[in-house]
Each structure stands twice: as structure tokens, then as C-alpha cells.
Amino acid sequence: MMNPDTNRKILCVGVNYRPHIEEMGREIPEHPVVFVRFPGSLVNAGEAMLRPRVSEQYDFEGELAIVIGKAARHVSRADAYDYVGGYCCFMDGSVRDWQRHTGQFTAGKNFERSGAIGPMVPAAQIQDPTALELTTRVNGKVMQRGRISELVFDIPALVEYCSTFTELRPGDIIATGTPGGVGAARKPPVWLRDGDTVEVEISGLGVLSNPVRDE
Numbered sequence: 390m391m392n393p394d395t396n397r398k399i400l401c402v403g404v405n406y407r408p409h410i411e412e413m414g415r416e417i418p419e420h421p422v423v424f425v426r427f428p429g430s431l432v433n434a435g436e437a438m439l440r441p442r443v444s445e446q447y448d449f450e451g452e453l454a455i456v457i458g459k460a461a462r463h464v465s466r467a468d469a470y471d472y473v474g475g476y477c478c479f480m481d482g483s484v485r486d487w488q489r490h491t492g493q494f495t496a497g498k499n500f501e502r503s504g505a506i507g508p509m510v511p512a513a514q515i516q517d518p519t520a521l522e523l524t525t526r527v528n529g530k531v532m533q534r535g536r537i538s539e540l541v542f543d544i545p546a547l548v549e550y551c552s553t554f555t556e557l558r559p560g561d562i563i564a565t566g567t568p569g570g571v572g573a574a575r576k577p578p579v580w581l582r583d584g585d586t587v588e589v590e591i592s593g594l595g596v597l598s599n600p601v602r603d604e
Contacts, residue, residue: 398561399426400551401452401481403494405541405566412574421542421550424494426481426564431504437602438482439502440581446485447503447581447601450567451525451533451589453518454479455544456509461557466545472557473544475509476518478589478597479564480525482581485573505587505599506562515593518544523568526588527581535568542566 403422404410410417432438440447458474482504488497498504515521518537525533542550547563557563572579581587583603590596 397428398555398557399428399431399564400424400562401426401498401564402542402547402566406535406539406568407541408535408569409567409571410541412569412571417541421547423551424498426504427499429501430499431506432502432599434505434507434597434599436505436599437502438480438505438587438599439500439604440583440601441484441500441503442604444484444486445580446573446578448483448485448572449525449527449532449581449587450481450483450571451523452479452481452564452567453521453523453537453591453594454506454562454564455548457557457559457561457563458512459559461548461552464548464552464557466549469545469548470512472548472552473512474559475511476515476521476591476594477507477509478591478594479562480505480587480589480597480599481564481567483571483573505589505597507597508595510594520592521594522592524590525570526590527579528585532572532579533568533570537565539568540565
């Protein structure tokens with residue numbers, strides 16, 4: 390279980406896999422697309438995520454998240470892994486219509502209990518995070534597959550970039566982005582509903598599994 394520290398920074402990176410960039414009709418960004426999630430928008434493994442009552446467009450995004458292990462400021466990419474304390478599965482639940490209200494992602498990414506995280510595996514147990522594979526399933530059906538090696542901005546680049554504009558502290562989280570296959574890009578779209586179960590599995594980290602309930 391993750392420590393529910395309300396002072397933790399949760400930085401998320403959007404459009405960071407080429408297949409997802411293409412399916413969403415975006416361009417490869419020049420810099421990491423960083424947005425913020427609030428601690429109250431996440432639940433732990435096994436807890437129910439809430440589909441907001443104001444939207445029918447509640448989407449899934451499986452991701453790898455890194456957990457900062459020690460204070461980091463102006464970290465070079467060469468030293469970045471020294472500041473990673475652990476890794477965990479992350480479900481960046483997205484309320485698509487609210488996400489598209491403006492050019493900022495904040496509203497659509499911060500509904501209460503709309504995402505999930507955990508549990509953390511210490512970084513020392515993961516020899517090569519670029520070799521990890523990610524799979525997202527909804528009700529047992531595979532919806533997303535990706536390799537961490539396919540990130541546009543890799544883990545060292547993200548630690549370097551984020552530690553330049555803010556001090557990263559122990560327990561802070563950086564979610565690294567989602568592969569292709571999200572519900573919004575499917576024809577017809579696939580939205581999460583009450584009673585669904587979302588699983589984010591990353592090789593070496595285990596499975597983050599959460600039920601979906603209506604708010």
C-alpha cells in the first residue's frame with residue numbers, strides 16, 4: 390500500500406509513447422508534457438475507482454510510475470537512476486470530455502478516486518526498467534501492451550526535466566505515460582462502467598487491480 394501522504398507531488402507525463410501519440414492525433418512533443426494529479430484522485434490496489442457521475446467518458450491508461458527515493462534538484466540524466474527509489478503500476482484514469490474542455494489536462498485527470506497506484510517495488514529489485522513490459526486489461530481483455538523501452542522521453546530524461554523545474558522529494562511520483570490502445574481511440578470508443586475491473590500488469594512489478602463503481 391502506498392503512503393497516503395497529501396504533501397506528495399504526483400507528476401504525470403502525457404503523450405509519451407508513439408502509438409498513443411498517433412492514435413490521439415498529436416505531434417511528438419519537443420519537451421515532456423507534464424501535468425499534475427492530486428493525491429485524492431488516486432486509490433490503492435484493490436480499492437474501488439469511481440466513475441464520475443457527470444461523464445460517460447471514463448477511460449483507462451496503464452502506466453509505469455517511478456517513486457523518488459531521495460531529494461533531487463537539477464539532476465543530470467547520467468545520475469537520474471540514483472534518485473529512483475522504486476517502481477509501481479499506475480492507472481491514470483481519464484475523464485475525456487473534461488480533459489478536452491481546455492488545452493490543460495487538469496480537470497479530466499483529477500476527479501476523486503479516478504485513478505490507482507501500487508504497490509511499490511524497490512528499485513534495487515529491478516535490474517533494467519527499460520526491459521519491463523506493460524499490459525492493461527479490462528474485464529480480462531487485453532487493451533494495451535507496451536514496452537518501457539518505447540518511451541519518447543525515458544526515465545532519466547523525465548527525472549532530469551522534472552528536477553529542473555521543481556525539487557523532487559522522497560515519495561514523489563512521476564507517471565511516465567501510457568501506450569496505445571486507450572478507450573477513447575477505439576472505434577467505437579470503450580468507456581469504463583460500473584462493475585468493470587481494470588488490471589495494469591508490469592513484468593517484475595505485479596498486477597494493480599481495481600474495480601470500477603459509479604460515483
